[in-house]
Amino acid sequence: MLTRVSYRINAAVERYLPEQRLFLKSDTETRFIRLRPLTQAVALGTATLFVGWTILATAILMMDTIGAGSSREQTQRQQAEYEQRLNRMSDDRDRRAEETVRAQERFNLALTQVAAMQSRLLASEDRRRELETGIDVIQKTLRRTIKERDEARASLESVTVAMNEAGNSPVGAEGRARDTEATLSYMTDALGAAAKERDAMAVEAEQSEERVADIEAERRALQRRTDEIFTKLEEALTVSVEPLDKMFRQAGLSSDELLSTVRKGYSGQGGPLAPLALSTSGLSGTPEETRANALLSGLDRMNMYRIAAFKAPFSMPVNTPVRYTSGFGGRDDPFGRGHRKHEGQDLAGSYGAPIVATADGVVTYAGWESGYGRLVKIKHAFGLETRYGHLSQIRVSVGDRVSRGDRIGDMGNSGRSTGTHLHYEIRVDGKAINPMTFIKAARDVF
Structure with missing residues (x-):
């Protein structure tokens, strides 16, 4: 039965793979090996499978190699991009730190200018008060002089009337005439002196008013300059404090409690900035003093934030x-122990x-x-x-x-x-x- 099947298979395959004979010749005899069609087909199929398997294995190895190379290149690119991002973040942090330092320096310089301007303003205020006092004294003296002049004129008129009434009496006419002449001379001199003093005081009062007007104009210019400086300082302080306040709020920390804790433990040299006290005795605080105290309070808050930033883990x-x-939260345990909290x-x-x-x-x-x-x-x-x-x-x-x-x-x-x-x-x-x-x-x- 098997022989028939083999014969039929060989007969079917022989049309494509005819029987081949391999002759082996020696010195004494000649032999041959018969390669039936089925044998040739099995050998050809085995060779085809081997070649196909070799090609497939080579392709798989090449794909793995290419894939591994691409993965390494991708990892290297990601690492390079991450390093560049870290460098950019570091540069940005350094720039912001430099900007903070420069803002602090500008604030200190502006604060020095404000103190100098406040001193000049106080000096000009003292001069204005002195001038007002002098003007008051001059006006009082002028009023007193005018009053004395009016009284002298009234006395002169009384004396003139009396002389007219007694002019027909021969007794002591010559003596009364001399007295009248002396009195008139004295009154004339007194009135002339009073008029000169009045004119001098009027000129001095006019000069004082002009000087007061100049001081007032200078004070208004100084006030405008002070307002500009305060506005710039307030803007710089806001720009410096807002990012710090936002940082603590995003971290879930209460700003008020945090600053209170820092103030309790604050023991650095110099201590917190004290409020500015420029008011004179008996005078209420000026708007400039109020704004300066607000700036100092904001600067103290910024310093407290900077201290707190080093005490909290923000780096x-x-x-x-x-x-x-x-990351933080639930994850699959890396050792296969189920879902765990990380x-x-x-x-x-x-x-x-x-x-x-x-x-x-x-x-x-x-x-x-x-x-x-x-x-x-x-x-x-x-x-x-x-x-x-x-x-x-x-x-x-x-x-x-x-x-x-x-x-x-x-x-x-x-x-x-x-x-x-x-x-x-x-x-x-x-x-x-x-x-x-x-x-x-x-x-x-x-």
């Missing part, structure tokens, strides 16, 4: 290029990259902790705490005081970790919050 814990991996932000980077403190504070823990591996905890103001996990090396000890930017450890893969990264946490009164809230809030400020 990045890693200064080298990193990639954001697992209480921090993972930042993947190079092994041994410097890890820095994100705010001023005190180290409360530095050692190994289950799950975190090598862990550093730092206590900050306002009930804040930061944690830095999976470190390869710890560079601080418990009780150390650190400032923002101080190196506290190196990035690693210790503890419950699948690769080199930093596990970064921020806690408020012991409760974990999203660290990206603080990082994003500070992007437009630092």
Whole structure:
């Protein structure tokens, strides 16, 4: 049965693959190998399958190689773009810091000019009051002189009437004439002197009025200049304070409570700026004093914000290029333990990259902790705490005081970790919050 099937198959295939014979000749004999059509078909199919498999395997390997190369190039491009973005953010932060410093310098210069202008204004005010007092004295003297002149004229008229009545009496006529002449001479001299004094006082009063008008014009010009300076200072202060206030509000911190806490613990040299006190005794505060005190209050608020910014974790814990991996919130456990809560932000980077403190504070823990591996905890103001996990090396000890930017450890893969990264946490009164809230809030400020 099998022979018949084989024969039929060979007969069918022989039309395409005729039987071939391979002769092998030696010195003594000649032999041949018969290659039936079926044998040739099996050999040809086997060779075709081998060649096809070789081509397919080569194509798969080439596609994997090309895909791996494209993935590496894409990763490198993303890393380059991220580094460029970090550089732009750093440059923008530096520019804003320089603008803040320049605004502070302009404010200090303008404040000095305001103080000088206030001094000049007070001096001109004193001169004006002195002139007003002098004018009052001159006017009183002039009125008294005019009154005395009128009284002298009345007396002269009385004497003239009496002389006329007694003119016909021969007794003492010559003596009365001499007395009358002396009296008239005295009255004439007195009236002339009074008139000269009156004219001099009138001229002096006119000059005083002109001087008062000049001082008043100078005072108005000084007032306009002072208003312009105050307006520019108020605008600069608003531009400087608003981003800081917005940063703290976006981070979920109460500005009033935060500033109150900073003021209670503020012990730097010089202390907070005191209100400006320029009013003289018995006088109420002028509008300029009110605006100056408001500016000083705003400047004090800005200084308190700057102090608070260093006490709250608004900076990045890693200064080298990193990639954001697992974020805050729910996620699938990387070790296959189901859906778990992730209480921090993972930042993947190079092994041994410097890890820095994100705010001023005190180290409360530095050692190994289950799950975190090598862990550093730092206590900050306002009930804040930061944690830095999976470190390869710890560079601080418990009780150390650190400032923002101080190196506290190196990035690693210790503890419950699948690769080199930093596990970064921020806690408020012991409760974990999203660290990206603080990082994003500070992007437009630092």
